[in-house]
Amino acid sequence: MAGTDSSRQEAAAAGPAIILVRPQLSENIGTAARAMLNCGLTDMRIVAPREEWLSDRAIAAASGADRVLLGAKVFETTQDAVADLHRVWATTGRDRYMTKPVNTPREAASAMRQGEQEGLRCGVMFGPERTGLENDDVALADTVLTVPLNPAYCSLNLAQAVLLISYEWFQCEAATTLPSMTKGHEGPASKEKLVFFFEHLERELDDCGFLRVPDKRPVMVRNIRNMFQRANLTGQEIQTLHGIVHELVTYRHKKAAGKG
């Protein structure tokens, strides 16, 4: 999906820290940075990365989100990485047999937003690609975060897990809905213009015999009007429809005259 507009103002920097614990592939760190910035998040923290995390591959994978990578903070231990946070979630796909509350991403996002309003700093931990978080990491969290997915195939790529959590956080704010029609357009035409078109069309349909059965005419007219009503036409579109009907008819007359 293309469409970045770098002239537009960036969403306010805030939101949870994204903590990648012992990530295995620097490429995944780059893709995670991209997913974060898509959702307005910039506080990336990396615990004991296996590879050189600021590699060319990471920067290529970040695809323009490299300032998230460049600003990332690296820690030796998970405990250090979460030290300044007030609320921490641990993402995990399997049962850890720990007595901890479990949140979906949506529930966690809502709790984070509320925490932020109260001045609390939040963070979400993600484990290594192959193994996930260790139980000692999970123990540092207040809450377990599990994405409800197809139980027969729920293994998420690291960056995709980061994306889903970040996305839910962003949507929680963006609850203000999109405009119902693509912008740059006039709204729907007045009913007056619509009825004027209906009358034009029905005159022609009477003329050509389409509405010739008197018993059926009212219901046919209603059905035709209903179709066009539902299309929510703009004034410009109604002009196009007038044009279509007019040209079919005018050409008909021209052709008749020419042949005569």
Place this chain on the structure above:
Amino acid sequence: MAGTDSSRQEAAAAGPAIILVRPQLSENIGTAARAMLNCGLTDMRIVAPREEWLSDRAIAAASGADRVLLGAKVFETTQDAVADLHRVWATTGRDRYMTKPVNTPREAASAMRQGEQEGLRCGVMFGPERTGLENDDVALADTVLTVPLNPAYCSLNLAQAVLLISYEWFQCEAATTLPSMTKGHEGPASKEKLVFFFEHLERELDDCGFLRVPDKRPVMVRNIRNMFQRANLTGQEIQTLHGIVHELVTYRHKKAAGKG
């Protein structure tokens, strides 16, 4: 996030078709397959892939979701790929200056669930990585689908876009809102029937000269298709429209013959 348990029962196969239009990299097709299966989706359709889509790289990227890849259907045109569907969404990140309703993924998911309950087949189109969908593809859709993201950095990787839509579909319980059409009526026609009508209308409009300016023809055709797309036509209504066009033309010919 590790944690797949293949002994658990797979979520019921259903949900929208995921239509990848002219994807550029087979790796992205594999990653998209993985994202789909994470969310219980299996109906993958590929329009005119640039690379050999069932490559080793695609299968590696699918990471165990290869049966989605193996079951994918390949089409030459977008129109063929959506022919059997009743409701189609076009994902796009930028304004297309078309008058079409716009959904967030959550709104679209809710509408899909509701459509499924009414027996309608749904699909979501995704464009090529670099450029996104062409306007002619978008014109085949009922609704535009835009993910609300950081406006300063909203370019999503193809598989991530597929993931977000699939995820919202999976999260969404069957909508309980009222059906959008009064019951007792047949549902919307398949896209195949709609396109068949478009072709009939456009043939006649070419014939009568309405579409005579070659430079303007594509945008005029698109605008006309968009109007009728929005009307959410039933099969019966499409028959009525065929009848209207046919009778106008037949009458024209009769009149010409009578005058000659």
